[in-house]
Amino acid sequence: MKIDVKEIKIENYDIFTYRRIRRAIGYLGFLLPIFLVGFSLISFFQTKIQPSISHYYYTNLREIFTGTLCAVGLFLIRYKGHGNKSIWKNDNLLTNIAGIMALGVALVPTNPEDISQKIYTFIPSTVTWLGWLHYGFAAMLFLILSLLAIHVFTIGQEKDTREPKSILHENNIYRTCGYIILISVILVPVSAALELFTYSTLTFEALALFAFGTAWLIKGRALGDQGKIGEKLYQEHNSVDTEKVFEE
Template sequence: MRGDPSDDVVRSYYRMRQALGYLGLFLPVTLILGGALSLGRVEPSISDYYHTLLRDIFVATLAAIGVFLICYRGHARAGAERLSDDRVTTVAGIAALGVAFLPNATGGGLATFSQDMLGPRVAAAGHYLSAIVFLSCLGWLSLVRFARTRDARRRRIYRACGWLTAAMTAATVAASWFKVMGPPGPQAVVNGGRLVLWFEAIAVWAFALSWLVKGRAGLPLAAALRRRRGGTPGAA
């Protein structure tokens, strides 16, 4: 029997949300462990892995996240709302691509295409701006859009993830300033403690958890659609 198209849509959204969640979950873990095993060190920030042997993982994962976010439509605007899920995720996806393809600094050797076209300073400024926009959009989604659920437990999770993303974004901005331009003492503390890396990682993990929970939220609807058309709850 032909499947219900609405069921296919629900499952497609489930898979996309789960993919976004798992990509965010494993990106910091893969970079940190991969750097420790292959390079014998942990970089001061996630962005600094662009200039290491793990560049392919850094760029490919962020590019995948960016494409998924651009393709994600979500819910339409309701009433007098100015922003839809689609608009916010598109901006976040473009920002993710900016983080991936605009290096945060010159790693030595040949410049990248973006650095060659824009100049290292402009490319680095674009990288930092893209990172702020990316995390801010994801935090807004968790706090404003996802938290509208009627499920109190999920609402608490979304709000916690949103506030954590916002707090870690602010902490990342402050720590990044000290990392690049701060006085020697605080700069040594930030770089030695890898504070930017951990602030970024926590923000990304919060975003990942939010999307993983959001993905699971659609499963009851998919099961109801299968029951309505006479299928079994566990049907693929």
């Protein structure tokens, strides 16, 4: 059987392209709360730390908030994952829905404390239910991201019977991140209702974004897969980074 070297190169190129998309999504999610809060601490931007990530829509950092979410949304829609008979494991379907939800979060803002300060996007209305629609988009986005981490990212290693697996094995990280997202989503309304502590909503939203970003960065092999990292995370024994090999 003759091996088509050209096809192998194209296939590997596609794999590494997907890794780069995953890393881009991961970095955007992970860095969003860092940039928003970090810039809030710099007087030049004239922005106070907000009670939630969503409230940055009404600050001078609005473009960072909406721009990042739109970028994440478009990347998720553009990302073509694997199909599956089970909706809960259908990578392609879930990422498309998540992408639409991310765009919804960006373009349908939460309600400001003073409704007269409402800034319009493409829906010129001050009705309060639009703010609830924003939270609906956000909740759906995070729930789907948790599903992706728990049920989809772990598929490739499900039937891997090689033992022993490190506690840092990628599937353990994906599941941990997924459950952190899920718990954080639940704690957002609970903490707000009980007024647990200052900036509780912002804290749990940031935690969910960190977990989301971490899962996608690990899936995109942001740390590489050479040596101990490859062994611990992916159960692979690579003397060099696989991505660098095919770039040469």
